[in-house]
Amino acid sequence: MLSESAQPKDRPTMRDVAALAGVGIKTVSRVVNGVSTVAPELVERVRSAADKLGYRPNLTAANLRRSGGRTNTIGLLLEDIGNPFSSAVFRAVEDYARDRSVLVLAASLDENPQRERELTRKLIDRRVDGLIIMPAAQDYRYVLSEQQAGMSFVFVDRLPTPLLADAIVSDNRGGARTAVEHLLRTRRRRVAYFGDDMAIPTAAERFAGFTDALAAAGLVPDDRMVRHGLRTAEQARRAANDLLAGDPPEAIFTSQNLVTVGVVEALHERDLQHDVAIVGFDDIPFAAVLQPGITVMAQDPAAVGRKAVSRLFDRMNGDQSPPAVHTVLTRLIVRGSGELRLPE
Amino acid sequence: MLSESAQPKDRPTMRDVAALAGVGIKTVSRVVNGVSTVAPELVERVRSAADKLGYRPNLTAANLRRSGGRTNTIGLLLEDIGNPFSSAVFRAVEDYARDRSVLVLAASLDENPQRERELTRKLIDRRVDGLIIMPAAQDYRYVLSEQQAGMSFVFVDRLPTPLLADAIVSDNRGGARTAVEHLLRTRRRRVAYFGDDMAIPTAAERFAGFTDALAAAGLVPDDRMVRHGLRTAEQARRAANDLLAGDPPEAIFTSQNLVTVGVVEALHERDLQHDVAIVGFDDIPFAAVLQPGITVMAQDPAAVGRKAVSRLFDRMNGDQSPPAVHTVLTRLIVRGSGELRLPE
DNA sequence: ATAACCGGGGACAACGTTGTCTCGCAGGTG
DNA sequence: CACCTGCGAGACAACGTTGTCCCCGGTTAT
Incomplete structure (x- = not known):
């Protein structure tokens, strides 16, 4: 009326x-x-x-009827969209998808397994054509039934257990080992490790690479110089200040970008940046401007994203080959901090 | 068979x-x-x-029938998801949306107006409930007919012309003015400007703030010390080296994070970082570790994102008030580079 | 005992589109 | 001139779900 x-x-x-x-x-x-x-x-x-x-x-109505029922949408679950690694992966995924008229639904997991399950379900309920997941959870058996129902999965950055789908990971162990070997080449022997929570598989892998390198040089990690569980730059800074206040190590390997930032801050606070060598895993903006520049083992998130999305599309197009792990190599970027000469 | x-x-x-x-x-x-x-x-x-x-x-089928036809999806068009400002906005939008069981479809525009139009259409065809756009284009009249058809829009970072929808922007002009006034407080007078393409409205606003501050101090910009159109750190570095090779300015204002990075690199290359003061617009990682630390006028992308998404949801829920501009204040972070004492 | 009532559960149509089928008409052929 | 062919265009059902309506059985009131 x-x-x-x-x-x-x-x-x-x-x-x-x-x-x-x-x-x-x-x-x-x-x-x-x-x-x-x-x-x-x-x-x-x-x-x-x-x-x-x-x-x-109305594309949703059209997709409902159209044969195959493709929605031309994929889901992307990242650790945290705000962090540079995640957003670089996103960008690579987006570019590939856009060329194929596919849009990307993305969300952050923040290491929360429950949120991961909820979001996975929500994305499936929207009938995304495939799913790229940077895993937070441990158990991926639910993936199996979804795969049988026709959903495609690709994991990035970490390996699902058991390996039920393709996974694209950085060469964490090998990269860490190479980085630490690089440090040892300066004849420094007392090498500290600062890293993230060992429950995170990538952190564990990088620590393993650290130990590998020491072992190859006939050394063992000194527990007093190993710090795990550092989640923020601030935590890392404090932990580093703590260690540096006593008998400082000759060199430091940091396993993650935020940790590197914190440790470098601490070195500068104590004016030790020319005395203690450091190599970080993950590149860092501005690393070249510092004195000395920060030598890092850089990951290639764009390559990870590209590889992941292209595997996903292959799967969506019917590829039935057994799940495989694809390793993306890391690259040492030499800038000074990892090549400091020993005095005398 | x-x-x-x-x-x-x-x-x-x-x-x-x-x-x-x-x-x-x-x-x-x-x-x-x-x-x-x-x-x-x-x-x-x-x-x-x-x-x-x-x-x-199957949520797409359910939404088709359900009254109102909400898809519980919003669209987010950003300049480049890979850049920190965009991804911080994304993160804030996502958090707010997730609390309301709404997912986010996002894509990058890369300053390409045509892509913006295409993606806007695609998102509308998928019947997103609302759209947040960081604009690349100039003309937003098409928005009008979509609004009449029930679509909600919010713009971020830049103002659409004419103002047909809410917009959330940083206080670019005011922030730039305050930053430059801060520089002038050290009694330095010969202030250079390095900035992005003037066709980008935010860049133009910041340059206007730069001129405002000079004018208030009875100064006028010196054309020889003004460089526009810098889109990458490398370009900025070269432009800065160029200027610094001659008669260096007493202070520099940079209008954008990549430009700041490039200019700071150049200052360090020429060992002028303690002689030429600098304040940058946009915060920068590691700014505190440099010697001197980089003073910046920081934006608050999370606040921009939060405000944008909350306005969007208000609109989606029937708010009919006239479109308004919301300004998010910037914050001066003092770290040293903007407060250098003049010699003598 | 019968009518009115209530509450649980199913039949049916509808959402906006596309796949399939059929129909009508024009033009060519025997 | 009848018949077949072909092609453009519409009628109809279907996609997977939800809104509406109605029916059935049991309970309560008269």
């Missing part, structure tokens, strides 16, 4: 366009989808009717 | 669950949606049938 003025009136549908153009609804569908068997005159009538009404097709 | 083994068999639907549980399809719907009028025994039967089949509801 009420004739409200700016009522949020419904969008026009194909039916409305068809009525205005004086054609059947299916003809509108054909025009919208560019089917070539429609008479040019009708095409024109439909086009102008659609423009006049501001018609836009 | 063929009984393929691992055929990507279709997902079970409510019909399948209903058949297995021996109930009507609507009862399954009721159970799935937690309607309380179903007999406990039937709820149990339906639940176990659903689990057995690995049933997951």
Whole structure:
């Protein structure tokens, strides 16, 4: 009864366009989808009717009916979109997907396994065509039934256990080992380790690489110079200050970018940056401007993202080969802090 | 005829669950949606049938029918997801949306107006409930007809022309002015400007703030010390080296984070970091570790994102008030480089 | 005992689109 | 001239779900 003025009136549908153009609804569908068997005159009538009404097709309805039921959407679950590694992965995924007219639904997990399960479910309920996950959880058996129902999965940055789907990971252990070997080449022997929580598989791998390198040089880690569980730059800074206050190590390996930031801050606070060598895992902005520049073992998040999304599309297109792990190599960037000469 | 083994068999639907549980399809719907009028025994039967089949509801089908037709999805078009400002905005948007069971479809525009139009359309075709756009284009009249069709828009970081929707922007002009006034407080007078392309509205605003501050001190910009159009750190580094090679300015204002990085690199290369003062717009990682620390006028991308998404949800919930501009204040972070004492 | 009532559960249509089928008409063929 | 062919266009059902309505059985009131 009420004739409200700016009522949020419904969008026009194909039916409305068809009525205005004086054609059947299916003809509108054909025009919208560019089917070539429609008479040019009708095409024109439909086009102008659609423009006049501001018609836009409803893709969710179309996907519901369309064979295969593809939604042209993929899901991307990252540790934290705000962190540079995650957002670089996102960017690579997005570029590949956009070229194929696929959009990306993304969310952050913050190391929360429960959130991971919820979000995975929500994305599946929206019928994404595939899912790229930077895992927080431990148990991936639920993936199996989803795969049987036709969902494709690719994991990045960490390996799911058991390996039920493709995974793209950095060469954490090998990269860490190479980084520490690089440090040892300066003849420094007393090497400290600062790292993230060992429950995080990548941190554990990097610590293993650290130990590998020491072992190869006939050394063993000194527990007094090993700190795990550092989650923020501030924690790392404090831990480093703590260690540096006593008998400082000759060199430091940091297993993650935030940790590197904190430790470098501590070195500068104590004016030890020219005395204690450091190599970090993960590149850091501004690393070249510092004195000395920070030598790092850089990951290649863009390569990880590209590889992940291309594997995902292969799977979505029917690739049935057994799940495999793909390792993306890391790269040592020499800037000074890892090559400090020993005095005397 | 063929009984393929691992055929990507279709997902079970409510019909399948209903058949297995021996109930009507609507009862399954009721159970799935937690309607309380179903007999406990039937709820149990339906639940176990659903689990057995690995049933997951199809949200796209549900949204199609459900009144209002909300998809519980919003679109987010950013300049570049890989850049820290964009990804911080994203993170804030995501957190707010997740609390309301809304997911985010995001994509990068890379300053490409055509891509912006295409993506806007694609997102509308998927019937997102609202759209947050960091604009690349100039002309936003198309927004009007979409708004009448019920779509909500919020712009971030830059103002659309004409102002057809809410916009959340940093206080670019005021922040830049305050930053430059801070520099002038050291009695330095010959202040250089390094900035991004003036076609980008934020860059223009910041340059205006720069001029404001000079004018208030009775100064005018010296064209020889003004460089526009710097899009990368490398370009900025070269431009700065160029200027510093001649008669160096007493102070520098940089209008954007990448530019700050490049200019700081150049200062360090020429060992002028203690002689030429600098304040940058946008915070920078590691700014505190450098000698001297880099004083910046920091933006608050998280606040921008929060404000944007909360306005968007208000609009989606029927707020009809006229479009408004919301300004998020910037904050001066003093670290040394902007407070250098003049010699003599 | 019968009518009115209530509450649980199913049949049916609808959301906006596309796949399939059929129909009508024009043109070519025997 | 009848028949077949082909092609453009619409009718209809279907995708998987939810909103609406109605029916059935049991309980309560008269």
